[in-house]
Amino acid sequence: MARRATAIREQRAIDPRLLLLSAGDFSGAQGIIEMYRSRFLVRTMIEAGFDAVAVGERELTYGIRTLKSYAEDGLPIICANLYQDGTRVFPPFVIKRIRGAKVGVIALLGERPRDLDGVEVRDPAIEGRDALEKALRECDCVILLAHMGRERLLEILPSLEGVDVVIRGHGREEEKDRESCVDTLASSSELAEVPVFFAGKYGKNLGVVALAGIRGKRPLVVESAFVNLGGSVAGDSAMAKELAAYHSEERLKRRELQLSRTLARDASTGKILDRYLGIEICRRCHGELMPRFVSGRHFRAVETLRQRGEAANPECLACHTTGYRRPGGYDPATEKEGAPYMLGVQCEGCHGPGTTHARDGSYAKAARESCRTCHTSKWSPDFDFQTYWSRVSHRERADSI
Ligand code: HEC
Ligand code: HEC
Numbered sequence: 486m487a488r489r490a491t492a493i494r495e496q497r498a499i500d501p502r503l504l505l506l507s508a509g510d511f512s513g514a515q516g517i518i519e520m521y522r523s524r525f526l527v528r529t530m531i532e533a534g535f536d537a538v539a540v541g542e543r544e545l546t547y548g549i550r551t552l553k554s555y556a557e558d559g560l561p562i563i564c565a566n567l568y569q570d571g572t573r574v575f576p577p578f579v580i581k582r583i584r585g586a587k588v589g590v591i592a593l594l595g596e597r598p599r600d601l602d603g604v605e606v607r608d609p610a611i612e613g614r615d616a617l618e619k620a621l622r623e624c625d626c627v628i629l630l631a632h633m634g635r636e637r638l639l640e641i642l643p644s645l646e647g648v649d650v651v652i653r654g655h656g657r658e659e660e661k662d663r664e665s666c667v668d669t670l671a672s673s674s675e676l677a678e679v680p681v682f683f684a685g686k687y688g689k690n691l692g693v694v695a696l697a698g699i700r701g702k703r704p705l706v707v708e709s710a711f712v713n714l715g716g717s718v719a720g721d722s723a724m725a726k727e728l729a730a731y732h733s734e735e736r737l738k739r740r741e742l743q744l745s746r747t748l749a750r751d752a753s754t755g756k757i758l759d760r761y762l763g764i765e766i767c768r769r770c771h772g773e774l775m776p777r778f779v780s781g782r783h784f785r786a787v788e789t790l791r792q793r794g795e796a797a798n799p800e801c802l803a804c805h806t807t808g809y810r811r812p813g814g815y816d817p818a819t820e821k822e823g824a825p826y827m828l829g830v831q832c833e834g835c836h837g838p839g840t841t842h843a844r845d846g847s848y849a850k851a852a853r854e855s856c857r858t859c860h861t862s863k864w865s866p867d868f869d870f871q872t873y874w875s876r877v878s879h880r881e882r883a884d885s886i
């Protein structure tokens with residue numbers, strides 16, 4: 486990041502009117518630490534003054550609300566084919582003025598996110614065409630940020646006539662170390678005219694493309710270069726400082742997160758002592774409590790998040806699932822691989838890990854003391870134990886305590 490800051494500064498020194506673009510997939514993997522890291526990265530992108538940023542499928546890792554919050558913070562996100570409730574989530578394109586010319590930048594997403602989380606990725610060819618027609622009416626030149634693999638781009642390019650330059654990005658693609666940012670699309674005569682660039686993945690490179698244009702004519706690619714941010718570029722010192730501060734903050738958070746896991750391990754053997762077992766285990770012996778419980782809101786707390794398009798946001802999942810990222814508890818990384826479902830606030834959400842099950846009254850007591858960990862003043866300002874417990878107690882007639 487520090488090196489990228491230097492490289493951008495150097496390019497700006499050559500031409501202060503450059504357009505700084507990202508083709509997407511800057512977000513990290515799942516998990517709360519990765520989310521903090523992505524937020525930090527976004528902050529640096531806002532500071533660097535990006536002109537347009539496309540949406541990659543990874544950008545939905547933390548849910549649409551998180552992505553929208555990046556835009557609210559000032560990240561110029563565009564995408565012509567991402568919809569929620571029938572409307573585009575972000576503007577389909579932006580228009581930039583460079584030396585009197587109007588340059589339009591359009592973005593399209595051609596890959597399916599792992600978790601759609603309440604959004605819809607519409608056909609990039611149709612939506613792209615629509616955005617392009619509007620952009621062409623106003624612009625002298627149109628750049629397409631295409632977040633997709635080569636095959637997909639080849640499929641849709643014929644319906645996007647009028648695009649002058651394509652910048653492609655897609656993080657998951659296997660790529661050898663690159664030496665140039667000219668993309669090697671399978672050569673096809675009708676596409677040969679549209680230059681396509683690809684700067685590689687993981688933000689390791691900065692692709693530089695110089696265009697020259699005469700009004701009314703397709704701009705010419707004068708030069709394209711490729712700055713590898715590997716070793717040779719010196720790190721920007723202000724950015725290096727910010728980065729160091731972030732890293733120590735991240736270390737703290739990581740330690741906090743690990744604490745709950747460490748506490749659940751036997752110090753000498755490292756064996757996990759306490760773990761969450763899941764409601765199916767409780768059902769075996771407490772079947773009589775189930776019908777009432779599963780019809781309640783605790784059990785459906787993730788449903789509530791889904792309705793708000795937040796089922797992928799780690800900050801929400803921590804209270805709306807059971808044992809979030811603790812041994813045996815809900816973990817988005819393993820959810821789809823057959824791990825016991827720990828969605829919603831289940832029995833162990835209040836009583837604690839099933840392995841701590843006791844019959845001396847302490848397992849029931851743990852639940853009486855649990856409410857406030859989730860019913861915080863922020864999320865449940867009206868919380869009062871008697872009133873609330875009477876609404877969710879295990880039996881029709883409110884248990885007296
Ligand atoms: C692991 C977090 C967690 C714990 C512990 C917890 N709750 Fe909740 N509670 C929630 C969440 C999340 C909701 C919102 C569920 C929804 O609507 O999606 C909720 C909703 C409720 C509601 C409103 C829903 C309804 O059915 O009326 C009541 C009442 C309630 N909780 C009582 C309690 C009481 C009493 C305790 C302690 C004995 C408790 N909760 C412990 C997370 C928790
Ligand atoms: C600290 C724990 C906690 C976190 C974090 C949390 N929630 Fe909740 N949430 C609750 C509790 C507890 C309730 C029930 C409140 C009540 O009924 O008093 C609740 C209720 C809700 C409700 C139903 C409220 C209503 O008025 O119908 C929604 C929607 C909701 N949460 C969404 C979210 C979203 C979205 C996030 C993440 C941005 C989130 N929650 C994060 C604990 C939490």
Ligand code: HEC
Nearest residue numbers: 767771774778783830831832835849852853877879884886
């Ligand atoms: C909202 C938090 C919460 C959830 C979720 C919850 N419990 Fe409880 N549970 C309590 C509280 C509080 C008590 C103590 C009540 C008392 O002392 O009267 C309790 C008591 C009990 C008891 C002993 C007293 C009794 O009523 O029989 C059993 C057994 C029990 N819970 C089983 C379960 C099972 C099984 C589930 C899941 C289906 C579950 N609980 C889910 C809060 C919860």
Ligand code: HEC
Nearest residue numbers: 762766767769770832833836839843844845846847848849
């Ligand atoms: C193998 C059967 C079995 C399973 C599985 C089981 N329980 Fe129990 N549980 C019992 C028995 C038996 C009691 C004692 C009942 C009594 O004393 O009336 C009990 C008591 C409890 C109590 C009251 C304990 C106290 O504090 O004295 C709670 C709470 C409870 N179970 C919750 C759960 C939860 C949550 C699960 C799932 C993680 C679960 N149980 C799984 C058999 C089981």
